[in-house]
Amino acid sequence: MLFGRRARTVKRILIVEDEPLVAFDNEHFLRDAGYEIVATVDTVPAATAALASDIDLVLADVNLSAGGNGRDVAEAARSKGVPLVFVTGACPDNARALAIGCLSKPYSQRDLLSAIDTVDAHLGGREPRRVPRSFTWFGEAAG
Numbered sequence: 117m118l119f120g121r122r123a124r125t126v127k128r129i130l131i132v133e134d135e136p137l138v139a140f141d142n143e144h145f146l147r148d149a150g151y152e153i154v155a156t157v158d159t160v161p162a163a164t165a166a167l168a169s170d171i172d173l174v175l176a177d178v179n180l181s182a183g184g185n186g187r188d189v190a191e192a193a194r195s196k197g198v199p200l201v202f203v204t205g206a207c208p209d210n211a212r213a214l215a216i217g218c219l220s221k222p223y224s225q226r227d228l229l230s231a232i233d234t235v236d237a238h239l240g241g242r243e244p245r246r247v248p249r250s251f252t253w254f255g256e257a258a259g
Contacts, residue, residue, distance in 0.1 A: 125239040126232055127152055130166050132176035132189050133203070134158040138221075142175065142203075145225050151232075160184030164192045171198050173235055175219075178204040190214035199235060203228075207252060218252040227251060 129151050133139040143156045155166040159182055163174070174193045178186035186202055191214065193200040199216040202208070207218035216238070219231045227248035234244040234253055247253050 124150075124236055126172040126236040128154050128170055128172045129232075130154050130163065130169075130171045130174045130198075131156040132158070132163045132174060132180070132186065134177060134179075134181045138177075142228065145228070146232075149229060158182070160188045160192070163189045167192055167196050167198060171196075172239075173232065174198055174200040175203050176200055178202055178206070178208055187214060199239065201231060201235060211252075212254045215254065217254050219248075220250045220252070223248075223250045 129146060131139055131142055131153060133142065139156050143153050147153050154169050154171050157163050157166055159180060174189065176186040176189045180186060186204065187208060190200045194214065202211055202215045202218040203221065204218065205221045207220065211218050216235055217231060219228065227250045230246050230248040231251040234247050234251065237244040238255060
């Protein structure tokens, strides 16, 4: 720990989002917050290919406009042992079986960071400090 900050467990993030403005904003905001964005993609095949990299967390929209949907990404991430958070307007019924949590759109940048911090705390064996209201945390249920 340096100056009161713990080392992050989640460092490398894959963003799967087909809305260009949301993808762009998340990529730049998270990069500015100190995360490495491995890739920002908008299809299942591109997400599956990116999962060959070393990734700590996937942020995936459920409704992708082409090449499958976020559930397909979640299944691919699960097969690689990579936790996934759905970032979507409507969390799917089977989300608990596929993801570690679901962040509801629209969300603030603060809530996005808090959701990632919640996952980071869980993966690091700590209790999360603050779980945002817009984040449905599944905890041990997935992963």
